Amino acid sequence: MISREEVEHVARLARLTFSEEELVRLQQELGKIIGYINQLSQLDLSGVEPTFHAVRLINVLRPDEPQPGLTQQEATANGPVVEAGQFVVPRIG
């Protein structure tokens, strides 16, 4: 149902990596799950509008008034590496 290459491609898209053992199991499990959900692709649903939210709301607005938000200290308090009020990350590859 799903090839080894596809599993590896999807993993790259999802920013995940798997051991050899995990990949073998995942290919099998995803194959079964995709086989199950595949029943929908066989239905003729042309002309049926897709639903994205069950309770339809359009243009929800609130008054455009400034409200106090988090302070910089609060916003960065959970950062794994923070310097001078900013999140620090490794260099881009």
Added chain:
Amino acid sequence: MTGLTESADCAVQQNQGGLDVTKLTAFACRELLASGEVSAVELTRAYLARIAAVEGAVQAFLLVDEAGALAAAQAVDAKPRQERGPWEGVPIALKDILCVKGVETTCASRILKGYVPPYDATVVARLRQAGLIFLGKLNMDEFAMGSSTENSAFKVTRNPWDLERVPGGSSGGSAACVAASEAPWALGSDTGGSIRQPASLCGVVGLKPTYGAVSRYGLVAFASSLDQIGPLARTVRDAAALLELIAGRDPRDSTSVGLPEPVGLPEREDLKGLKFGIIKEFGEGVCQSEVLEVFGRAVAAIEHLGGNCEEVSMPSLERGLAAYYIIAPSEASSNLARFDGVRYGYRAPGCQDLYEMYVRTRSEGFGPEVKRRIMIGTYALSAGYYDAYYAQAQRTRTLIIREFAEAFGRYDFLISPTSPTVAFRIGERVADPLAMYHSDLCTIPVNLAGLPGLSLPAGFAQGLPVGLQIIGPHFSERRLLNAAYAIEQALAVEVAAPVERLAAEEANL
């Protein structure tokens, strides 16, 4: 955990004074506080003592905030009684998916270990405002993905009716904690059945409100078009009161609209003139025969109360599970992209560049089921598959919504068993994701359609609880809870699990 011994002693004295928390509903707590029979500190200590006594067996909590709870209770006691709100001083416990300012919130995931939210979820702020006492944070399946709470990165919660069985999930800690009388009530969240299924398996009342009735602000997002926060409680009246406390429009959640009318105190005594449709597709061949026997007795009780029951066929619901396992993972793969090791939570050490940091942080931080769902969602949304899977699932969703709308033209409520089976054994379904997914067969269509659904304890099969699911039209919570109240009074099912006896038996083995 120091101080628990002291509070345990204190509660023993309280017990001698007649305060047995296994007998208390939230309304009873409220009355004891209002009459001055107990103080908020005494009540909180009694629950902390109960937690200390049974938590070793149940394992419902990820964090017990003894100091925070006692400080909040002291603040309530310091206020003159006539100046207090009706629920001030009543304890509650919260699923660890809800942000509480200053209290670690992990979603039972390693990737959020140590995360301390700088703000309260809206529901938490509302309960804080109402003066409720937060006992702690409850175990769950990681990021609410699961039906047994076995996907928690930290511990396995056990069913208070049989310690070798799962409590259901993902709000398994919430359901187990209420069944074990560790809190009078709790909050959970429900994306595909995560309040109702564990409520059913643990024999308590669980309500998933209409999508939009309750703000999702501060609820860690799983599938945003399906997620809804709701109460787990011992009684329908407690569930109604807790819903009233948390429901309402919130400018911070643009999908929240609140409820059109106050829920009030459910007091209906009969079901005369009400029509119930029994969903045929969730009957024989899908549910265990013992579950259907208990369900049949609930149907008889509904008819005895004057309700009219007849079978209704809703064939599109059979596609619900497949649609859900496209929609929910798709939304999850997008929502969980935020866990990248930059702003909060876990970061893999020693990474050379940004890409490596993303990949290693996520691969080390997420558990197997979360990764599985991110993979399914990423696959379903990826180029070339979007129309075959995601768009097709959203069209199936439209058909399910239409079928519910048609059924509600003929029936006031729809009913089915909440879960096809009673609580299964720990470990039984871990190796088979599809078998686990089937646990939510009867509850998932309700989320897809955004409807309110309630699980009511209906009785026992093999000594294990069975839940009756009652589904109503959008925003029908008031009527739904009134009908559930009438059925609850007629069935009179015991909700306090005999945890102490089970734990003692286990110790003697």
